[in-house]
Amino acid sequence: MPQVTFEEIECKSALNHINIPDMSQLRWSLNPYRGCQHACVYCFARGNHEFLGYDTGRDFNERVIVKTNLVPVLKRELRRSGWKREAVTIGTACDPYQQAELKYGLTRGALQAFAAHANPCSIITKSPAIERDLSILLELSRVADCTVIFSIPTLREEIWRHIEPETPKPSSRLAALSTLSEAGVRCGVMLAPIIPGLTDDAENMETVVQAARDNGAGFVGDNVLYLKRGTKEWFMPFLRETYPHLLPTYERFYRGAFAPKAHSEDVTAAVQRLRERLGMTPNQLPSREPTGQLQLAV
Ligand code: SF4
Numbered sequence: 001m002p003q004v005t006f007e008e009i010e011c012k013s014a015l016n017h018i019n020i021p022d023m024s025q026l027r028w029s030l031n032p033y034r035g036c037q038h039a040c041v042y043c044f045a046r047g048n049h050e051f052l053g054y055d056t057g058r059d060f061n062e063r064v065i066v067k068t069n070l071v072p073v074l075k076r077e078l079r080r081s082g083w084k085r086e087a088v089t090i091g092t093a094c095d096p097y098q099q100a101e102l103k104y105g106l107t108r109g110a111l112q113a114f115a116a117h118a119n120p121c122s123i124i125t126k127s128p129a130i131e132r133d134l135s136i137l138l139e140l141s142r143v144a145d146c147t148v149i150f151s152i153p154t155l156r157e158e159i160w161r162h163i164e165p166e167t168p169k170p171s172s173r174l175a176a177l178s179t180l181s182e183a184g185v186r187c188g189v190m191l192a193p194i195i196p197g198l199t200d201d202a203e204n205m206e207t208v209v210q211a212a213r214d215n216g217a218g219f220v221g222d223n224v225l226y227l228k229r230g231t232k233e234w235f236m237p238f239l240r241e242t243y244p245h246l247l248p249t250y251e252r253f254y255r256g257a258f259a260p261k262a263h264s265e266d267v268t269a270a271v272q273r274l275r276e277r278l279g280m281t282p283n284q285l286p287s288r289e290p291t292g293q294l295q296l297a298v
Contacts, residue, residue, distance in 0.1 A: 001166075002037075002039075002058075002061060002062050002166070004037055004100075005062060006064050006100060007063060007064070007066065008066045008068045009065055009067060010068060011067040012073070013073060013077065014067070014070050014073040014077055014110070015028050015074065016028065016030065018089075018092070028086055028087065028088040028089070029089045029092040029093070030121075031091065031093045031094045031096070032066070032070050032096055032101070033064050033065060033067070033096070033098065033101075033106070034048060034049070034052065034064070034065035034067075034093065034094060035049055035054075035062075035064040035065055036060065036061065036064070036094045036098050037061060037095075037098045037099045037100060037166055038061075038095050038126060038164060038167045039060075039061035039166040039167075040126075041162070041165075041234060041235050042163060042225055042235055044226065044228060045060075045093040046230040046234055047229055047230025047231060049063075049230070050230055056231070056234055057233070061166070064100050066106070067106065070109070070110065071106060071109035071113060074109075074110055074113050075113050078114075078117040078119060079117075085118065085119045085120070087119075087120040087122065088120070088122075089121065089124065090107060090111075090122070091124040091125055092124070095124075095127060096124075097126075097127035097129040098127065102129060107123075107133070108136065111133055111136045115144075118143040118144045119144055120144040121144070121146060121147075122147040123146075123147070123149065124149045124151060124190065125151070126164065126173060127168050127176075128168055128172045128176035129168075130180070131179055137185045141185055145186075147187070148177075148180055149187070149189065149190055149221070150173045150177050150190070151173075151189075151190045151192060152170050152191065153192060153193055153194065153199050153208075154198075154204055154208065155171065155174075155207050155208060157170075159198055162242050163198070174211055174212075174215045175215075177212070177215045177217060178216050181216025181217070181218075186218055187216060187217055187218060188217050188218055188220065188221065189217045189219075189220050189221070190220075190221045190222070190223065190283065191205060191208045191220055191221065191223075192221065193225035194222060194224045194225060194271075196224075196225065196249060196259060196263065197243070197249055198243065200267050205270060205274060206274055208220075209275065209278055213278050213279065218281070219280060219283055220271070220281075220282070222283075224258075224264045224267050226257045226258045229257075232254065232257075236250065
């Protein structure tokens with residue numbers, strides 16, 4: 001297990017405004033940590049570490065920035081008269097349940113604040129550690145939209161071990177999905193990233209979508225791998241070393257950050273056919289408004 005350094009800082013703001021034209025539903029994010037001990041080779045957030053003066057490879061995995069005052073800052077922001085209780089996504093640039101969370105509990109504190117303010121939110125994670133906060137998630141679900149999204153690119157352990165070396169096993173994520181869903185928390189799965197030549201075959205995608213459905217996911221989202229600056233420099237040497245036979249394909253596919261449009265469209269269409277066959281819907285983010293109702297937002 002790598003030696004991880006936690007760097008404690010004080011943040012000025014907890015809520016980050018996201019301005020993505022095609023994603024008007026996703027307007028606010030919250031990341032208690034920067035960097036991620038889960039060390040996924042494809043992580044698109046790697047580039048962010050450069051802004052801190054660190055490298056996007058090993059430093060991203062092993063130098064984790066901890067926003068120690070996140071919870072009081074968030075509470076202050078949620079109390080602001082101009083805040084309209086819009087939906088917030090937790091974990092867009094780190095896993096909010098990476099190992100650091102067991103030490104600092106910042107995600108837990110943020111969820112408690114969202115529950116107290118009936119503020120809708122979604123959480124994206126690869127860790128069954130989220131089960132620790134089940135009671136808070138249920139409380140939040142009673143007063144606002146709350147969605148937990150488990151990221152599961154594959155159930156094949158021989159691939160998982162290489163691409164997500166410090167993450168909990170995919171089977172443990174399915175178990176957590178089942179626990180949360182049975183308890184009444186709205187859950188979904190992101191089949192992402194879909195990695196050309198590794199996880200984009202029909203069998204892998206069907207296995208994940210089927211397992212998602214069988215374990216209580218209400219929807220399955222998908223996304224083909226993209227390799228932007230900061231990620232590509234870490235991913236390509238990994239590929240050269242671990243799956244050298246794929247190198248020519250990637251050199252052709254990823255001259256820029258995105259795979260060819262035709263390829264992405266084919267993959268997306270295949271996932272959509274799977275969803276239709278297995279009775280699933282695509283990714284659904286929580287609504288921007290709180291429900292204000294004492295019922296589960298499912
Ligand atoms: S768990 Fe998410 S944030 Fe963490 S390294 Fe993997 S992809 Fe990146």
